[in-house]
Amino acid sequence: MNRMRFEENMKIDRDYVLSLIEGAKDTTDEEIDRILEKAKDKKGLDHSEIAALLEITREDQAQKLFEIAGKIKRDVYGNRVVLFAPLYISDYCVNNCVYCGYKCKNKFKRRRLTMDEIRKEVEILEQMGHKRLALEAGEDPVNCPIDYVLESIKTIYDTYEKNGVIRRINVNIAATTVENYRKLKEAQIGTYILFQESYDEEVYRKMHPNCIKGDYDYHTTAFDRAMEGGIDDVGAGVLFGLADPKFEVLSLMLHNQHLEKKFGVGFHTISVPRLRPAEGVNLETFPNLVDDEMFKKIVAIIRLAVPYTGMILSTREDEEMRKFLLEYGISQVSAGSCTGVGGYEEAANGRNIDQFEKADERTPIEVITDLIDNGYIPSYCTACYRTGRTGEKFMSIAKSEKIHYMCKPNALTTLMEYAVDYGDEEFLKKAEKFVRDQAFTIDREDIREFTISNIQKLKDGQRD
Numbered sequence: 001m002n003r004m005r006f007e008e009n010m011k012i013d014r015d016y017v018l019s020l021i022e023g024a025k026d027t028t029d030e031e032i033d034r035i036l037e038k039a040k041d042k043k044g045l046d047h048s049e050i051a052a053l054l055e056i057t058r059e060d061q062a063q064k065l066f067e068i069a070g071k072i073k074r075d076v077y078g079n080r081v082v083l084f085a086p087l088y089i090s091d092y093c094v095n096n097c098v099y100c101g102y103k104c105k106n107k108f109k110r111r112r113l114t115m116d117e118i119r120k121e122v123e124i125l126e127q128m129g130h131k132r133l134a135l136e137a138g139e140d141p142v143n144c145p146i147d148y149v150l151e152s153i154k155t156i157y158d159t160y161e162k163n164g165v166i167r168r169i170n171v172n173i174a175a176t177t178v179e180n181y182r183k184l185k186e187a188q189i190g191t192y193i194l195f196q197e198s199y200d201e202e203v204y205r206k207m208h209p210n211c212i213k214g215d216y217d218y219h220t221t222a223f224d225r226a227m228e229g230g231i232d233d234v235g236a237g238v239l240f241g242l243a244d245p246k247f248e249v250l251s252l253m254l255h256n257q258h259l260e261k262k263f264g265v266g267f268h269t270i271s272v273p274r275l276r277p278a279e280g281v282n283l284e285t286f287p288n289l290v291d292d293e294m295f296k297k298i299v300a301i302i303r304l305a306v307p308y309t310g311m312i313l314s315t316r317e318d319e320e321m322r323k324f325l326l327e328y329g330i331s332q333v334s335a336g337s338c339t340g341v342g343g344y345e346e347a348a349n350g351r352n353i354d355q356f357e358k359a360d361e362r363t364p365i366e367v368i369t370d371l372i373d374n375g376y377i378p379s380y381c382t383a384c385y386r387t388g389r390t391g392e393k394f395m396s397i398a399k400s401e402k403i404h405y406m407c408k409p410n411a412l413t414t415l416m417e418y419a420v421d422y423g424d425e426e427f428l429k430k431a432e433k434f435v436r437d438q439a440f441t442i443d444r445e446d447i448r449e450f451t452i453s454n455i456q457k458l459k460d461g462q463r464d
């Protein structure tokens with residue numbers, strides 16, 4: 001049984017996490033085999049079991065871990081991959097995060113987008129086919145107050161390009177008050193995303209010297225406040241590379257369990273950002289960088305531990321790593337991203353001003369073509385959010401696995417819509433064949449027929 005280790009408010013019990021790591025050191029091979037077998041039931045894992053899997057070094061056990069993670073991924077998410085793009089609206093920042101190119105110590109001309117500039121960025125994103133954005137901003141109560149963020153959200157939802165609108169805005173802004181979370185909820189955001197950066201309090205303080213973000217307790221309890229403010233989809237993550245990754249993964253799981261016990265639902269998504277080079281950031285000065293092999297295992301272990309929590313991978317990772325992890329756990333990826341303020345217009349003009357270096361520079365259509373070639377259905381679906389299937393409601397449908405009957409036709413329909421609106425003749429032909437082939441694999445006749453009938457409707461110009 002998992003030990004419940006939380007008071008009303010979120011607090012990581014450091015000694016408990018360290019004891020889990022220590023206790024896992026002499027896990028036997030038989031024990032690892034038993035845990036891997038148990039994971040196949042998709043009921044999650046105990047903390048000590050997660051700690052044990054983090055000790056896997058033997059190649060055959062790692063292979064078995066990937067196999068099971070891959071099977072869970074396919075059972076829960078099928079071959080669908082949700083696509084999104086980040087939109088940076090302001091790089092004003094009062095914080096001094098050691099790892100970040102936006103730290104206030106870095107002197108460059110800061111800016112926040114005007115509403116006209118936001119409209120321009122959104123039009124470019126819409127022309128790329130995006131329907132789902134992650135809004136990003138540095139923390140600055142004066143230059144980037146909540147009212148500005150709310151106005152930006154309204155502007156984004158109200159911006160129409162000839163092929164449609166942004167249908168879901170996830171928001172990644174600094175930890176804030178219950179009142180502000182309530183306002184974000186009223187503004188109809190999708191997921192509220194906040195990375196813990198590190199759960200290790202000592203490392204956290206070192207990484208955030210002399211700044212607002214340095215308040216570990218305030219940051220760690222942000223999701224409690226978000227949920228009190230009515231936001232029921234929250235997206236977590238740690239920045240891998242700052243502290244011991246075993247400590248971080250176990251703490252993420254404790255945090256998730258805390259929210260499940262207190263609010264009835266845990267994380268909607270988990271992101272797995274890994275530290276990248278940035279302005280004034282020298283990776284050689286970080287002693288806990290996570291290598292590729294460990295990173296792959298971490299994603300697979302999280303997949304086993306929380307089978308129904310979406311997992312997000314950004315363009316911080318290269319094409320090869322993205323391809324590998326899509327097979328073993330990741331359900332959402334960003335595509336064609338710019339990680340700088342006004343970045344899409346700048347990129348359109350041939351300049352580049354990113355917050356950190358990306359590793360995958362492909363355009364959305366290149367990513368989509370590659371996904372199709374590898375048998376994945378790129379999805380722009382936002383139906384759950386639009387029909388109120390969020391929080392606990394979403395999780396209970398996801399756990400019944402009936403969600404396939406909604407998600408697959410929706411994903412195929414949005415891919416077909418994308419092909420009609422953005423593809424050239426060759427892409428349209430390729431996508432239509434793929435959508436038809438995939439539709440034929442749907443075992444319920446009514447849903448199969450419905451999906452196939454959508455193809456012609458979309459080609460005739462109908463939209464939902």
Ligand code: SAM
Pocket residue numbers: 099100101136137138139172173174175194195197213238239273274275276277278281316355356
């Ligand atoms: N200002 C928001 C906050 O304080 O939570 C976050 C927005 S920031 C644009 C999004 C995330 O980028 C951060 O939470 C951090 O994890 C990540 N990030 C910052 N610097 C990075 C780097 N050098 N490499 C990779 N990710 C980085």
